[in-house]
Amino acid sequence: MNILVLSSGTRSLLVRYLKASNPEGLIVCADNSPYAPALYEGDLQYITPRIDAPGYLDAILNICARHSINGVFSLIDPELVVLAKNADAFLKLGVKPMISDLTAVEACFDKFAFAEMLLDADVPTVKTYRSLAFALHDLSTGRLAFPLMIKPVKGSASIRLKKVEDVSALNAAWRDAEDLIIQEWVDMTEYGVDCYVDFESGELVDMFIKQKILMRAGETDKAVSSHNPIVEKTVKSMLERLPVKFKGAIDVDLFSDGDRCLISEINPRFGGGYPHAYACGVNFFSHYLQNLAGASNKQYSGLQYEPHVYMMKYNDVCMKRHVEL
Template sequence: MNILILSVGTRNKIVQYFKKSITGKVVVTDMSPIAPAIFEADSYYIVPAITAPNYIDMILDICIKEKINAVMSLIDPELSLLAQNIDRFSGVGVMVIGSSYELCEMSLDKMKMFAFCRQNGFNCAESYESIAQFESALRQDRISFPVFVKPIRGSASINISKIDNMELLNVVFKQSDQLMIQQYLRGQEIGADVYIDMVSGEIVSIFTKKKILMRAGETDKAVSFKEDRLFEYIERFVKVAGFRGQIDIDLFDIDGEYYISEVNPRFGGGYPHAYECGCDHMKLIENNVNGIANTRQIGNYQSGIYMMKYNEIKICQDIRS
């Protein structure tokens, strides 16, 4: 399988793991000629922003030239774009590793995700889009301070805050648009790296970890663990929603009740923990691209394995000349 990974940025490990696990070429793209992860690949292309006209045409040209069999992206705004163009990719024999357009859009919008959870019986923090709705819920005791405020379509923990009173909430709401108010959750944060087979549509791999420390919106330290009840909860959620390919789910465990916090329908920043513990989702992708459905291997890893992040650097010559 030759794979094309779009917008690799600083995700060096993901590129390295593909090179290690699959037979065939790993081709990548980024907007920047000094994105560190491009130097890990067999070849790379510098491309314009995903909003550029003809962006998809350019990606299709790369697919044809490099005899690509599968394509995926590592950034949220590009997931919907790929999903919208599935037919164009399959027209040149390329499988898009990802979920449907609707699910990509739902995952980007935390109010939509809340509504989905509510409609389908999954726990999710009580959420409101406006101060008026929040105040009404406050009067009915459906929510109480502290609350968590974040952008409806946020990412990377930008512009998030814990708010204790109405005065501050009003100030924060005046400062930015498109915010939402959520019940503040207290509990153990959990991350799940999940693979849903692109051939059979069945969930085939789940890796779960307890988050120990968060830093700049990312899990800095975590420990792997297994719990059948959690696997069952995740499986039911994924099945009802209909996700496909690689997804990353954030949950809270509050006194034994699981809450869905967020879904990223792509390789999450914490995936290296799963791979290093033996959850080789690169191989699962390769099997799917070769038409092979993967067997169920949920929980095939060791508990009690710790992940600690640290900084790395990349050195290269000026490649822009």
């Protein structure tokens, strides 16, 4: 299968693993910068316009046509909406994009819409407020308690996240910015769950649970594979209950204290921690290749990897002469 990886950035390992899983196929990598090391793990590199530039979509559709691309996916959030909106344009060319439905992608990026969707589906999540008045009301009745978290309704990693300890800090933080949400402060263990949802059947196929040990610059730096049964059950039942349709690799963040389990967010793409799953033998690329061939994968049959395997990230370097860029 010929596969195009968009906004490949620094996800060199992911491209390397894809190449290893698909040795006969062509891997084309694209990015708007020649300094994206993952570009050079592919068989071919394209420097594209920025995703918000006019002509971007045509540029990537042209790459698809030129190289008889079968599948395409992106590694950055802002591009997921572009793929979801234009899925038909790819399908017309015979390319199956690994992308969830637009309603799913949009719900994941608005933290308040996401929390509402989970609440409606009776999936436990972090208490989330879009209105200061409602939060103050729940504080007064004891339904909510300090500390709280203030963060942008859209935004990733821990950017502009603020912990507030009392009403005056809450008021001040609220006044200083806009497009914020208020969330309860959750003091539980963090988990990241990689899921693969079948393109054809729409069913969960595979799952990998990792307990986070250390975060650095908004990314999981160290983690350990886990067979946590409550996490497994919660994620499985969430995917059954949610009204939106995910497709392919998704990354679920959640909190658990062993008894309860609160879904925090979903990134409808390969998460930054996917190499942990792959190194433990959980190969989403093989499921993807199966889907690209028009066949569905076997339905989920439990966790298939070894628990207690630790992943520790470190920097490697990609070196290129100027003429090779």
